[in-house]
Amino acid sequence: MASDHTRSAILAAAERLYADRGFGDVTLRDIVAEANVNLAAVNYHFGSKDELIAELFVTRSIATNRERLRELKAAEEQGGGRAPIEVILRALVGPTLRGCLGPQNQRSTAARFMIRASIESVPPIRRIKNREIDHLRKFAGAMRRALPERSEVDIYWGLNFALAMAHHTIRESERLTKLSEGKCDLDDVEDVVARVVSVATMALTAGKVEAKPRALARDAR
Amino acid sequence: MASDHTRSAILAAAERLYADRGFGDVTLRDIVAEANVNLAAVNYHFGSKDELIAELFVTRSIATNRERLRELKAAEEQGGGRAPIEVILRALVGPTLRGCLGPQNQRSTAARFMIRASIESVPPIRRIKNREIDHLRKFAGAMRRALPERSEVDIYWGLNFALAMAHHTIRESERLTKLSEGKCDLDDVEDVVARVVSVATMALTAGKVEAKPRALARDAR
DNA sequence: TTGCAATTCAAACAGTTGTATGAAACTATC
DNA sequence: GATAGTTTCATACAACTGTTTGAATTGCAA
Numbered sequence: 001m002a003s004d005h006t007r008s009a010i011l012a013a014a015e016r017l018y019a020d021r022g023f024g025d026v027t028l029r030d031i032v033a034e035a036n037v038n039l040a041a042v043n044y045h046f047g048s049k050d051e052l053i054a055e056l057f058v059t060r061s062i063a064t065n066r067e068r069l070r071e072l073k074a075a076e077e078q079g080g081g082r083a084p085i086e087v088i089l090r091a092l093v094g095p096t097l098r099g100c101l102g103p104q105n106q107r108s109t110a111a112r113f114m115i116r117a118s119i120e121s122v123p124p125i126r127r128i129k130n131r132e133i134d135h136l137r138k139f140a141g142a143m144r145r146a147l148p149e150r151s152e153v154d155i156y157w158g159l160n161f162a163l164a165m166a167h168h169t170i171r172e173s174e175r176l177t178k179l180s181e182g183k184c185d186l187d188d189v190e191d192v193v194a195r196v197v198s199v200a201t202m203a204l205t206a207g208k209v210e211a212k213p214r215a216l217a218r219d220a221r
Numbered sequence: 222m223a224s225d226h227t228r229s230a231i232l233a234a235a236e237r238l239y240a241d242r243g244f245g246d247v248t249l250r251d252i253v254a255e256a257n258v259n260l261a262a263v264n265y266h267f268g269s270k271d272e273l274i275a276e277l278f279v280t281r282s283i284a285t286n287r288e289r290l291r292e293l294k295a296a297e298e299q300g301g302g303r304a305p306i307e308v309i310l311r312a313l314v315g316p317t318l319r320g321c322l323g324p325q326n327q328r329s330t331a332a333r334f335m336i337r338a339s340i341e342s343v344p345p346i347r348r349i350k351n352r353e354i355d356h357l358r359k360f361a362g363a364m365r366r367a368l369p370e371r372s373e374v375d376i377y378w379g380l381n382f383a384l385a386m387a388h389h390t391i392r393e394s395e396r397l398t399k400l401s402e403g404k405c406d407l408d409d410v411e412d413v414v415a416r417v418v419s420v421a422t423m424a425l426t427a428g429k430v431e432a433k434p435r436a437l438a439r440d441a442r
Numbered sequence: 443t444t445g446c447a448a449t450t451c452a453a454a455c456a457g458t459t460g461t462a463t464g465a466a467a468c469t470a471t472c
Numbered sequence: 473g474a475t476a477g478t479t480t481c482a483t484a485c486a487a488c489t490g491t492t493t494g495a496a497t498t499g500c501a502a
Contacts, residue, residue, distance in 0.1 A: 006479080024344065028460065038481050043461060045479095121341060123245065133400050140400070156401035161420055164389030165382050172381070179354050179361070180377035199382055199424040206423055227449080249490065259451050264491060266449095 007045045009035040012109075015056055019112035023053070023122045050124040057117055057125045060099075060110050065135055067095040072142055085146045085204055089197045092139050092159075093166035097196070100170045103187045118171050136163075147204060154204065162200035169196070228266045230256040233330075236277055240333035244274070244343045271345040278338055278346050281320075281331055286356055288316040293363055306367045306425055310418045313360050313380075314387035318417070321391045324408045339392050357384075368425060375425065383421035390417070 013035035017026045028049055032039050046052040071091035075083035100107075100115050117125050136159065143155050169176065173186045186192060234256035238247045249270055253260050267273040292312035296304035321328075321336050338346050357380065364376050390397065394407045407413060 027458080029458090038479095039460095039483095040462080040481070041479085049460060119342060130396070133396065136400055153401065153404050156397065156405050157416055159400075160390060160393070160397050160405070161386050161417075163393075164385045168385030168389055169381060172384075175351070175354065176377065176381050179357055179380075180374065183374050184377050184381070195378055196382075198427075199420065202423045202427055203420040206419075248488080250488090259449095260490095261451070261492080262449085270490060 006037050006041050009037055010042060010045060010052070011056060014052055015109050015113045019109050019116055022116055023120050053122065054124040054128060056113065057128055060114055061128065064095050064099055068092060069138065072139065076142060082145050083142060085143060086197055086201050088139065088142050088146055089162050089200045090193060093162055093196050094193050097166055097170065097193050098189050101173065101186055101189045101192060115170060118167060150204065158200060158204035161203050162196065165196045165199060227258050227262050230258055231263060231266060232277060235273060236330050236334045240330050240337055243337055244341050274343065275345040275349060277334065278349055281335055282349065285316050285320055289313060290359065293360065297363060303366050304363060306364060307418055307422050309360065309363045309367055310383050310421045311414065314383055314417050315414050318387055318391065318414050319410050322394065322407055322410045322413060336391060339388060371425065379421060379425035382424050383417065386417045386420060
């Protein structure tokens with residue numbers, strides 16, 4: 001029902017503006033101007049500015065999460081309930097990286113929006129991210145099944161580090177490019193995925209984390 | 222000259238409030254109320270709100286960077302111009318982690334402020350962070366000297382991943398605690414440092430990153 | 443003490459923000 | 473084609489923001 005036209009025009013304009021200029025300096029007035037609709041339309045259709053942002057983020061976010069789970073489920077089914085750790089990690093970080101990196105000039109608005117969201121972190125988005133724990137638990141479960149001999153703590157640390165490398169690389173992609181003077185090619189997404197997965201796998205499978213090698217620190221002093 | 226009292230009262234109050242409630246909802250009026258000074262004092266002593274935030278961040282930031290370089294220099298001198306990679310990495314991530322983690326109830330205001338700064342990322346702080354590249358280059362140089370047979374690209378990726386693990390762990394420490402139901406002990410800072418250093422070292426020293434193991438992805442489909 | 447600069451203060455300013463209102467325009471159903 | 477419900481619109485609102493102003497006060501030197 002209803003033409004829906006105004007609603008989606010707002011969503012599109014907001015995503016574009018937020019992606020380009022960040023949440024900080026885009027006002028509702030900017031958005032309605034870009035969308036060619038009336039100022040009051042935002043509150044009419046979304047209730048508030050925060051709910052608009054939340055809807056934008058949730059839409060993209062569940063798309064990524066669905067893809068993640070799809071890959072995970074496929075892998076576990078093929079392996080009879082147990083998937084190789086590399087494949088699990090690839091399902092965890094692949095969709096996010098693919099959704100946010102890739103050749104700059106062909107990055108979708110959605111991708112650029114998600115990068116913004118991971119850099120700026122405004123309240124409505126932070127609230128949503130906090131609800132992501134249940135989703136991550138599914139990966140923790142799969143990882144435990146893949147590495148039953150590994151301690152739970154190590155599993156969680158491995159999961160944490162995998163997400164760390166993926167998200168940080170997205171957040172700081174510009175800086176890494178500058179620091180490496182272009183030598184790190186962030187457009188080759190599959191190479192980035194491979195690197196993250198490879199390191200995370202090592203973290204999770206390497207011989208037991210040796211008991212706190214503090215000796216090293218002492219040597220350094 | 223001058224009593225300086227007002228100035229430091231503002232700095233202290235601002236750091237406390239920002240640490241507790243974030244940059245988003247702390248106004249100049251909140252700060253001057255907490256500091257028991259006049260509203261105009263902020264602009265008089267700092268020029269603007271952004272400059273106040275910048276000074277707060279810069280102070281803590283150069284303290285950390287100095288500590289990093291001190292550790293790095295000590296290590297390289299002891300090794301005759303070449304330090305073990307673990308020690309370099311420890312110098313890179315140790316000071317930051319020690320400055321931000323540790324038992325919650327004994328975290329300094331400064332530590333809590335820096336955590337905020339790494340979570341919320343406001344414009345004045347982002348501007349400063351962007352100038353950190355020269356500082357990181359020094360570590361990249363040391364790492365190249367430590368691993369001369371390694372390609373530059375791999376060095377930069379290793380550096381990136383080390384910072385990723387450290388910063389993400391700080392940013393998301395609450396979530397990791399919740400996800401792991403307290404099993405990951407973020408109060409044991411030296412253990413966290415050891416884990417990050419250990420994984421980053423593996424990333425940098427493991428046999429050449431095998432040429433894009435895309436086969437794995439294909440298997441998973 | 444006098445004079446001068448540095449500091450503090452209350453008050454106002456200027457601008458922006460997200461949101462609410464109530465009338466107008468539209469749409470579809472009977 | 474009247475009616476009821478939805479959507480759009482111009483406009484106003486109310487609150488809050490960082491910043492400025494100019495007068496008062498303070499501190500220090502001559």
